[in-house]
Amino acid sequence: MSLNPSTFETIVPSRYLTFSFPDPHRRRRRHLRVAVLDSPSAVISADVAAVWVPPGRETDWIFSTFSGHLQLLLSSTTTNQPLSRLILVGKTPSQPHPSSYNSDLHHPSSSAPPQQNLAPLLLALSPKSAFLDNGEIPEIPFLIYEDDVVKSSVLEICVGPCVGEMLVENVELEIDGVKEFRRRLRFKRMPNFVQSQIRIVPESKSRFKNLPNFEDLYFELDNGVLVQSYLSPMVGGISVISQFLEGQMKNIGFRPKALCLGVGGGALVGFLNAQLDFEVFGVDNDEVVIEIGKKYFGLESNEFIHLFTDDAIKYVETLAENTIEGDKFHAVMVDLDSSDPTVSVCAPPMGFVRKSVLEAIRDVMHDEGVLVINTIPSSKLDYERLICEFHGVFEELYEIDTGNGDNFVLIATKSKIENALEANDGPFLSKLKSVVSRSYIDSIRKISKKNTIAL
Template identity: 25%
Template sequence: MNLLPRSTKEFGSVDYWEKFFQQRGKRAFEWYGTYLELCGLLHKYIKPKEKVLVVGCGNSELSEQLYDVGYRDLVNIDISEVVIRQMQERNTTRRPHLRFLQMDMTRMDFPDAAFQVVLDKGTLDAVLPDEEEETARRVDQMLAEVGRVLQVGGRYLCISLAQAHVLKKAVGHFSREGWMVRVHQVTAGQTAGCGVESRFPLPVFAFIMTKLRPVAGPSQPVFELCTQEQGRPLRLDSAELLAEAVRERQRYAWLCSQLHRQAGLGTVSLDLCDGDSGEPRYTLHVVDSPTGKAARDSHFAIFIIPQGRETEWLFGTEEGWKQLAVSACFRRLVIVALHRGQSYKGMEGIQAELSARVLELAPAGMPAQHQVPFLSVGGDIGVRTIRHQDHSPLSGDFVVEDVQGDNGHYFRRLIFLSSRNVVQSEARLVQDVAHGDQKKRKKQRKKHRATDPPEEPPAAPGQCVDKNYLCCEHHKAMVAGLALLRSSEVLLEMPLAVLVVGLGGGSLPLFIHDHFPESCVDAVELDPSMLVVAAQWFGFSPSERLQVHIADGLDHIAGLAGGEAPPHYHAVMFDVDSKDPSLGMSCPPPAFVAEPFLRQVSSILRPEGVFILNLVCRDMALKDSVLAGLKAVFPLLYVRRIEGEVNEILFCQLYPESKLSTPELLERARTLECALRRPGRCWDNSYVLSDMLESVRIV
């Protein structure tokens, strides 16, 4: 039997509802949930002794069940004479004080301020199927009548799916009237009813509109969202933000329903936010393994990325997540990233927070009471400490943070929050300064008395940085590219001239300055804030041989190229990121690889010089175009792919006859490394120059 209207407009028709209840008979129809699903909310917002008006009651058992648990002052109205007669017959003997009246809610017969609560379960949704003028006029009349019959301090409690046009109408009407507006999530979706007819893939919400006493002059509307997970409501600044928060809950419920029905949707990512602040707390990546890759009982697992390691390829890219999911051998793996600025109480605390939430993402067919394992690297959630955070007009919000890496080493990183999973600069911290003496300092603190003088302040941030260690693989490859110079065996004794565009934390120009004693390095940085960060947090300091120019790299090179006697650098290095994430190329900005500009770069290079470019490009067509432009200016082009990352380092030279075979290139790298390893020189033994050039290919 078809009990749904052919058109949503029929929801506002008396004839439709008369026919609906005649066909359905006396069997109850529960819109948006049963009493058991709603009773927690109802008991929270309705007191047993309050006068309650139920509008559009239909043949729901809700009023009867409220009556049976002690709510006696209940009046029910509906536009359908058929359903009112049915409900009167059903309740005359058992519930003599439960009243049912046929009445149009847009023209109610009750006096002003007659009720303390108006309860609406699905009625507003039914009478507001569209945004046409006639529909809007009728709903305005209904809401005005609700306001009229409520006392000051009374509440309009409306159970709804909170479709966008319904939410906009209800919130807009009552906020203009100066009422307090709260939207409370009642169910998470999927189980919002009792049977096939009443199941909804979207969550059910309740609007709690509280009538306040009018005040003279303008007042700030109050908008709040209360979800199932949080105890207190989240205050929002506008109706638009409230609507967006509701939409996020609806999207999440829809996503859960899709993930439950089928696998193989691809990688799906979503944020879970802190209930009090509204700030993202967890980012979840849901990845399904290919069919047949998982063991029969390996249904579902949660993998926690240790703090600070979400920037690694395996944990920070879609390709890495897929590889991780395959190696974990579960049908579905939820990979969880922990957000900076949030505090976590170890793996047990995270498991307690996430257990209920992530189960909503489980695949279909997972047995009931199945124990879902929580996994991580070594079972540890890692350590992250934010040392500094600030805002730059050019780079946006950024943080300097210390994180724990492999083998107990700590690393300092510069992160632009517009690209949370990209490390802009990184330096290893000297272990005994960073954290090796922490236990000793804690013991010393315990011995201090109140009369003791205060402890000395901790060492300055820059003094903790290990300047001999290059963290970034692409920086190691860029330094190794100096072996392409014809005079590589005497580079340490010659006045090597290097231009580096893009300072960041200063690790690359500082390394060249420190390890090539006769070098002169010019660094160009657009953002003056980065020079401050490099000096205060990464141990960077200019000198006579290391000059920093605060300028646009494009303008600076154009100025050099247009001079009367252009300087001739042995090496020009570009390590500059793009601020536009939509381009498909995050490093460098497109203008830095435009052919006219590349010719300016070539004009400031020595004949045997090398132009070294850090290229990060996911758009294959765009990358081919960049390579073609480079080849037009620099006929000799080597490419070195950074393993496990998107980065490719391009080594560009002007003369094809300078081409070196792989054995010749590796021999030059070994010669240069031997010079750098001489006694008395500081050198990181894990850094092998020839390894950086072994996989170089000529394009």
């Protein structure tokens, strides 16, 4: 089927078109895959950009699906303006699913067509609004996609009844010149976002040196450290009630209880139990995700780790109606994100931020308990609204800026905590500071109600 060039003259929100195009860089017959996506929302700018898909990663969901393309568009800007159209150009994928990747086998400089060879194609795919009134021909910039992935090995692709297709992979990263290995879980509906990850280490240095192929390496799990950027700040948020926990731990047999809404691979669940001696109740809405956590991420169910398959909101609302004082939680940890790719990555989902849901959470919390929630606000105004909603239900509110530009950890208490940020280092706080960065604990700041917007 041929395409009419006039098709691309206007921006049509969320329009997604893919087609093959002869590679102008190769004499032998080879075709490129071209994908064109328009912004889902009306944008003032007429900015258009292109991305050359990194060689060897053409089958990755990031570059081969609508959801991956959309996340790239939403996270990309030119001249600080949102894009109206993003064009992906790369080799035609050999299969529909992500495959293993080794950067040593690919040389971007020799694999990518010269940008000037693609200029006529990019201009033909640009809307009329991109052309200046003076008749000057626009220059369509090529954006460079960069991450820390050096190698990847696909372990399993499976389907969950709630989250859809998901991918488990081992990756070799190079971060500031330092090599590190991780196991990651990604969902096809939002492939650019790593749902869960843990550190892994080769079983032996000799085995690592002797095996040339990354896929042949054997790894051991290292659950003693949290590598997801926002999980350490979340655990650090428990320090707000450390004085209360210190007092309770003088009682023989006392073990604090945590409720984790959102399990994923189970890194947070396992860490709270193994490092801080919590009895943990984990809730996830997809049974296959929990099974993947058990199979690949060291998640387990035992005397002090209880796992449930349920919708997090329904679970809390039901629990609030039946919980007695002795069963209430000292910490409620929330790591839930939106399943809608059109809002980029937004956490928590809008359905969670309702007064009735927040009140149900408050009801399952111990009087001296704490709610810790990972947030990825889509805008500053949305974040201020979220804070206002929390202030309407909880007594005190604190914040940790994770420093990654996306995540903020909110900490809410059911009752007023005297000198919450001035606690002396007792056994619990000392332990906490030994397993998460002290900088996160020291950076906790209180958010007063007078600093929030009135809605």
